[in-house]
Amino acid sequence: PAPTPGAARPAVLLVEDEPPVRHLLRRVLDAHGYRVLDAADADGALRVFEAVPNVALAVVDVVMPGGGGPALVERLRERKPDLKVLFISGYADQKPLPQAVGGEPFPFLAKPFSSESLLAKIREILSSRA
Numbered sequence: 001p002a003p004t005p006g007a008a009r010p011a012v013l014l015v016e017d018e019p020p021v022r023h024l025l026r027r028v029l030d031a032h033g034y035r036v037l038d039a040a041d042a043d044g045a046l047r048v049f050e051a052v053p054n055v056a057l058a059v060v061d062v063v064m065p066g067g068g069g070p071a072l073v074e075r076l077r078e079r080k081p082d083l084k085v086l087f088i089s090g091y092a093d094q095k096p097l098p099q100a101v102g103g104e105p106f107p108f109l110a111k112p113f114s115s116e117s118l119l120a121k122i123r124e125i126l127s128s129r130a
Helices: 019-031 042-051 069-079 115-127
Strands: 011-015 035-039 055-061 084-089 108-110
Touching: 011 019, 011 042, 011 069, 019 035, 019 115, 035 042, 042 055, 042 069, 055 069, 055 115, 069 084, 084 115, 108 115
Parallel strands: 011 035, 011 055, 055 084, 084 108
Antiparallel strands: none
């Protein structure tokens, strides 16, 4: 669900290597009540994740220099197995993504996407039990 006024803001870890895209997504999420923690790469994401243990959702670019999104998510989920994940990518020919609990693929949004579709997907993921 969308954050409610006065409630604790859900923490979203945003991992995107393209600065303009990262800044835009950060502004959209922040404007809609999410507490955004961002990183440009896997190492930065791990440092942020270690510092802020209550991350509700990781929005992770699939293709990044220095280690891809799927490998990062495996490392994040070693630390927090129930971490919810949304993969994003501008590459249409992605290899199959790792699977979440129960064998279902992780949620995915192909770039470019609208702010509305991003927010709707995040609300859907955060309100799901898996």
